[in-house]
Amino acid sequence: MERRTIGAAALAVGDVGLGCMPMSWAYSGSRQRGEESFRAVHRALDLGSTLLDTADMYGPFTNELLVGRVLKERRGEAFVSTKVGLLVGEQHIVANGRPGYVRRACDASLRRLQTDVIDLYQLHRADPEVPVEETWGAMAELVQAGKVRSLGLCAVGARGGRRSGARLHDATIGQLRRVQQVFPVSAVEAELSVWSPEALESLLPWCEARGVGFLAAMPLGNGFLTGTLTPGEGFEPDDVRARHPRFTAEMMAANQPIVVGLRRIAARHGDAVTPAQVALAWVLSQGRHVVPVPGAKQERWVTENAAAAGLRLSAQDLAEVAALPRARGSWD
Numbered sequence: 397m398e399r400r401t402i403g404a405a406a407l408a409v410g411d412v413g414l415g416c417m418p419m420s421w422a423y424s425g426s427r428q429r430g431e432e433s434f435r436a437v438h439r440a441l442d443l444g445s446t447l448l449d450t451a452d453m454y455g456p457f458t459n460e461l462l463v464g465r466v467l468k469e470r471r472g473e474a475f476v477s478t479k480v481g482l483l484v485g486e487q488h489i490v491a492n493g494r495p496g497y498v499r500r501a502c503d504a505s506l507r508r509l510q511t512d513v514i515d516l517y518q519l520h521r522a523d524p525e526v527p528v529e530e531t532w533g534a535m536a537e538l539v540q541a542g543k544v545r546s547l548g549l550c551a552v553g554a555r556g557g558r559r560s561g562a563r564l565h566d567a568t569i570g571q572l573r574r575v576q577q578v579f580p581v582s583a584v585e586a587e588l589s590v591w592s593p594e595a596l597e598s599l600l601p602w603c604e605a606r607g608v609g610f611l612a613a614m615p616l617g618n619g620f621l622t623g624t625l626t627p628g629e630g631f632e633p634d635d636v637r638a639r640h641p642r643f644t645a646e647m648m649a650a651n652q653p654i655v656v657g658l659r660r661i662a663a664r665h666g667d668a669v670t671p672a673q674v675a676l677a678w679v680l681s682q683g684r685h686v687v688p689v690p691g692a693k694q695e696r697w698v699t700e701n702a703a704a705a706g707l708r709l710s711a712q713d714l715a716e717v718a719a720l721p722r723a724r725g726s727w728d
Contacts, residue, residue: 397444397705400687402609403546403582407515409475411680411705413447413611414440414698415691416463421454423691424632430462432694437466439695441473443702449585449611449689451479451520452505453489460508468510477516477583477611478505479550481523481531493523493531502538516583518548519575528571529578536579547579548611551586551599565599572602583609585689588682590675591617591642591654591723596682604683615679615688616701617723620648622672623655641725650724657720661713669707676704678717 399408417423419433437448448466450459460478467474480501483490505514517535522528538544551568565586572581584603588595592614603610616622618637627648631638642651658671665674672690679688690701709717 397702399444399446400609400684402516402611402685402687403580403607407475407546407582407609409447409687410444410702411687412445412676412702413449413475413477413687413689414445414701415613415689416448416450416459417454418691419462419693420459421456422636423693424635428693433462434465436693436695436698437463438470439698440702441466441470443699444705445698445702446473447475447477447611447687447689449477450509451482451518452501452508453479453482453484453520456484457508460505464508464510471511475515476509476511477518477548478509478514479518479520480505480535481520491521491523491525493519493526493528495530495534498531498534499538502535502543506543513542514544516546516548517544518550518583518585520550521552522571528574532575532578539579546582547575548583548585548609549575549581550613551584551595564594564597568599569602572608576606581606581608583611585611585613587614588612588679588686588688589615589617590621590658590678590717590720591651600682600686604685608685610683610686612679612682612686612688614691616672616675616690618643620651621655621658621675622670623659627652642723644726647724647726651721654720654723657716661709661716664713665707670700672700673704673707674709674713674717676701677707677709678714680705681709681714 397410401408448463450463483492535547586595628645637643658674662669662671662674676688692698
């Protein structure tokens with residue numbers, strides 16, 4: 397697999413990363429199997445998918461512990477990205493950006509990950525009670541202490557406001573401008589996919605103009621763009637898709653033309669090419685500073701996703717993707 401660089405520090409990672417969250421958080425709990433996920437992370441490194449994206453809140457904590465088991469054996473082959481700033485309670489999630497907490501959380505992540513340095517430390521969410529400059533300053537001190545190599549910011553969640561167009565990422569860009577005055581931002585992580593292309597309007601150009609890497613979260617549309625989900629099949633109560641406005645049976649059926657279009661493009665490239673690989677290749681085509689980070693917890697999906705790095709979409713392919721109908725949610 398070829399490599400891409402993240403931020404001014406020119407940190408190299410494989411073209412396609414691995415989102416580790418589904419292994420222990422947000423998706424069907426009954427399908428989360430530690431040993432299977434452990435093998436999937438090893439498989440990712442075997443294939444050159446070196447960027448392993450996790451967070452202390454996933455689990456919470458268990459996701460970092462799982463990744464740490466792999467890092468104990470193969471730290472030199474991996475690029476480790478984890479996050480700070482969110483605390484998980486019984487029925488809620490709260491932000492904590494206090495400098496003292498950030499320092500303690502970093503030390504705890506280092507222990508769980510079984511490493512002495514984190515390659516990319518991301519602010520998961522800004523704390524509304526703490527100026528973001530203070531939180532970022534504490535994170536910058538971690539770089540100076542040698543515990544962290546670079547800093548990143550996760551985009552402010554805005555799923556509920558998709559219809560607001562180019563203004564969707566205004567809050568994130570505002571935060572980026574503020575923290576850039578304190579310490580350089582190496583990467584931004586935000587949703588980007590064929591059915592959620594909003595980042596192309598303002599956030600991605602902002603990053604490109606400043607040499608900031610872009611980690612494309614949910615590049616497979618929470619699994620919808622793989623073409624493996626059946627409308628009406630339903631999701632387990634702990635699965636985020638059970639409450640997602642695009643995953644009602646009605647909306648999944650209404651959005652099938654998007655998968656049909658991806659499948660049509662895939663067929664032109666050979667019987668072995670999948671809609672998921674076309675979706676990832678589309679993300680890769682958005683710029684050399686863009687790294688898709690598809691979530692996966694099985695070796696077969698990790699293998700399929702990594703192979704997308706070798707798929708080159710033609711001008712016709714890209715035009716067909718651009719012409720696909722806009723994704724619909726229950727608000728439409």
